[in-house]
Amino acid sequence: MTQDFLSTPAKILITGVDGQIGYFLNQATQNDPFFSVVAFTDAKLDISSREQVQKQLDEHLPDYVINTTGFNAVDRAEAQAERCYALNRDAVKNLAMACGELSIPLIHLSSDYVFDGHYESGYKEDDQARPLGLYGDSKWQGEEVLRAALPQHLILRVSWVFSTIGDNFMRRALLQARQEEEIFAADDRRGCPTSASDIARVIVAILKQLHNGAENWGTYHYCCSEITTRYGFTEAVLAAAGQYEKLKVEKLIPISSSELGSDAERPASSVLVCTKLLNHFGIRQLPWRSQLVAMIREQYQKEEIDDITA
Secondary structure (H helix, E strand, O other): OHHHHHHOOEEEEEEOOOOHHHHHHHHHHHOOOOEEEEEEOOOOOOOOOHHHHHHHHHHHOOOEEEEOOOOOOOOHHHHOHHHHHHHHHHHHHHHHHHHHHHOOOEEEEEEHHHOOOOOOOOEOOOOOOOOOOHHHHHHHHHHHHHHHHOOOEEEEEEOOEEOOOOOOHHHHHHHHHHHOOEEEEEOOOEEOOEEHHHHHHHHHHHHHHHHOOOOOOEEEEEOOEOOEEHHHHHHHHHHHHOOOOOOOOOEEEEEOHHHHOOOOOOOOEOOEOOHHHHHHHOOOOOEHHHHHHHHHHHHHHHHHHHHHHO
8 A cells, every 4th residue: 555655646735835834844745755745935825815826726736735824923913913814814715715626635734822721721622712812813713714615624733833944932032042141931821832843743644644545634733742831941942052052141030921011912821632633643742842952953053054154
């Protein structure tokens, strides 16, 4: 059976490969003979344009579409509501409708921010969505339009994504630690940091099972294991980075989220329960600490290469 699939690889179309998850998913699938990959940056494919979406699907006719594009700036969403909903809701409807016309399954990334953060024990897939801000609401509405338009879909909610790409908490903490003697981190927000490369691993595993005949459509949760706070994660970032350089920071100070002065309200607990993914696909959670160590190492290797080529 494996040989049959290797001779006819699964053709996938990935959107948003200039973002965190899209970048690592593109890397993971490009070198895997199981897949034939068509990948688009946001500049090459604007999924808010139905015409562009339809053109690319008609031309490439993929077996699966994986949408990693999204408006993910939580604070900016409050001031840029139109753009936020255009990408996180309307563009998802474009993809869902176009995929439905061609009977192409769609895998879509969503967020822990669809919840209000009141369940400290963690959220399951069928818990009531109660987003606190425009970002979370736009992600929830994107889920809803996908469910209504396309039965063959898989929504993967993820949380606290970090990597060596783009603007994320790991990179911001590292930048602050290099520039400031004191940095502050919230100690009253709980969640499970999750590396973009690990999410790519999960999507690859899901795709392979779907292509082998699994039909476990629906909504799933994935995050790395071990609950922490933003303060605890920052502490781990500093410890990992300290193996590579002498950081300027001398003191890490715990504060409350209210003291940060963010534009958008965030859930106090973003813990996701991932047993459904384990039961349906056999995919286990990896610890975020080992993922963080790997990402910090990759960050420094990337900077060394940039220095050499500069």
